[in-house]
Amino acid sequence: MPELPEVETVKNKLLPSLKNKIIKSVEVYYEKHSSLRQIKDEKILDIKRKGKYLIFVLKSYFMVSHLRMEGKYFITSQERINKHDLVKFIFDDFNLIYNDVRKFGTFNLFNKDEDIYNIYPLVEVGMEPFDIDKDTLYNLLNKRSEPIKSALLDQSIIAGLGNIYVDEVLFLSKINPYQKANTITLEETESIIDSSIKTLNKAIKLGGSTIKSFESLNHEIGHFQTELLVHLREGERCYTCNGYIIKNRCGGRGTYYCPTCQRLNKNQKLIAITGTFSSGKSTVLKILKELNYSTYSLDEIYNDLFMNSKEMLRSIKKALGVTSKEELRDLVFSDESKNKLLMDATHKYVMEALYKKIEKDNSKLIFVEAPLLFEGKLEKTFDKVIDVYESEEVLSQILKNKGFSFEEYQKRIKSQLSKEEKRQKADYIVYNDGTQKDLFVKIKGLLKNMEE
Ligand SMILES: [Zn+2]
Structure with a gap:
């Protein structure tokens, strides 16, 4: 439907051709507009606009036109050309055709002495952004x-x-x-x-x-x-x-709209928790959850969508040709470019699902575990970023516990940013180099810092 700029454009296009030209007569092919037949030998003095209405200022009338969904004007030397042409304004050497496929457009004809801005329909039109304070x-x-x-x-x-x-x-x-x-x-x-x-x-x-x-x-x-x-x-x-x-x-x-730039709850802070594979992100998230903070995991959302979102699976299939988790894992580990394709194919679904969850969440601080935050260029979507950084010692212990060799680990993190790069980009760093209890104390300290 034409809005103010479109109607202003129509006005600006019509004016040079119609100003000071005389409408000799009007032929109407759609009875709703029959009042226009009264117009005879009328000079067009001006064309104005209020809101989405065009106002043709004639010698003895105001003709108010609203295009609604599909109303269009044509200036042509041809006779009636199309079954959707509803009105023909006849000038000396051309015709102005009003065409309206949906027929929702309206015309109101007023005598020149009427105060048109104070009667229907123009009285219902408010001030424009250009005029209102x-x-x-x-x-x-x-x-x-x-x-x-x-x-x-x-x-x-x-x-x-x-x-x-x-x-x-x-x-x-x-x-x-x-x-x-x-x-x-x-x-x-x-x-x-x-x-x-x-x-x-x-x-x-x-x-x-x-x-x-x-x-x-x-x-x-x-x-x-x-x-x-x-x-x-x-x-x-x-x-x-x-x-x-x-x-x-x-x-x-x-x-x-953008749910993060246009946040419904303006006091809410979205905090991402990232870090390399096995750095202890999940442990940090678990501790926050135990402390009754609102927590989400993009991996969990992804896994859930993997089971339930046909749309996301279609998108994966389109990007990578496979949809089984095992095949995907092999593809992504063996070819770095495939990991990017997978992120491109899935992140919008994962983030959309996250937005839906947090729009219903009134917590002041929301923590989101986002493993591929920087790789997916999502860091600006969050107010702050916490990087969980593990020492080599802790890392090798974790890997050992999980049954991974260092080679497998390196293969797995190949497509991720290095630990150092992540550390530099983050707002806060949690060093995961001691016991769980140490980690707990560090998180408490961090929260105090954030809530101030
Ligand atoms: Zn945005």
Whole structure:
């Protein structure tokens, strides 16, 4: 559906061809628009826009046009060309055709003495982001308990934003679409206005977005769709945090957002626990769990999806040609590039499943065991990273207990970053070089540090 930038583009395209031209008469092929037959020998003085409405200012009328889903204008010298052409405005040397496949578009004709901005439908159109001030918008949002996404789609609150641009605006403002409108702060309101202006101006400059069917005039398409930050980018990586964009329904509309950049619980901190194979990550996670912290393991989520997600298995099969765990293990250990393929094929499912779990979790600190955090370039998705670093002595003991030889270990960590690289990239380091009790004391110290 055309939103503000698309309608502004249509206006900008129509104006040079139609200004000061005279509509000789109008032929209507769809009775809903029969009132337009009154227009005879009317000069078009101007074309304006309010929200998603086009306002043709004629000599004796205002003609208000809403394109809804599929309404389109064509300027042509041909006669009626298509069964979906519903109205033909006849000029001296060309025709303006209104075409509407879905027939949802509307026309309202008013006499020139009517105060059109104060009667239906324009009276229901709120102020545009370009005109509204933060206090006015804040007060309007404050009265609404629905998700902010739905509130911003309501044209009586703010005009011109539709499904595409609200997703983009909320991403730029780092606001979760499900956040209740009446919890939006004044600062956030200001950010919504700034992001809206920025997004709309850029979209207008690029002639709007052509996603399904938008064409401004005579089949001309828009180009903003290539600039979208989140909308339609489900499963792709976030340009800010490198996490994964997800799609959910909000207020009945397909809604795209980054769950980490647009966190619902803003006080929540996501902490990754990483380290090389056998470094003691799981032990650290276990201790945190015993201390009643909220803990998740990406390996566990992966194993669970491996059993239950046909989608993830399809993705693995597509990337690597196999789906049995044993075959995968052999492939990944023998060829480093295969490990990357496996990560690319699975991480978005694993992260999506994690996001779903943490969206329901109100804990202030959430710990996630993420073995391939750096390899999967997921570190910016987390607020802090703990690296569990084992001494050679402890490592060889652990390996011995697990029945691994050092050669097997080296083979296994070949595709991972070295211990030293991980240590340098982490925010906190837990040296796992003593007993479990020592580890426990170290973790307690670390938690104290984090909670301050
Ligand atoms: Zn992000």
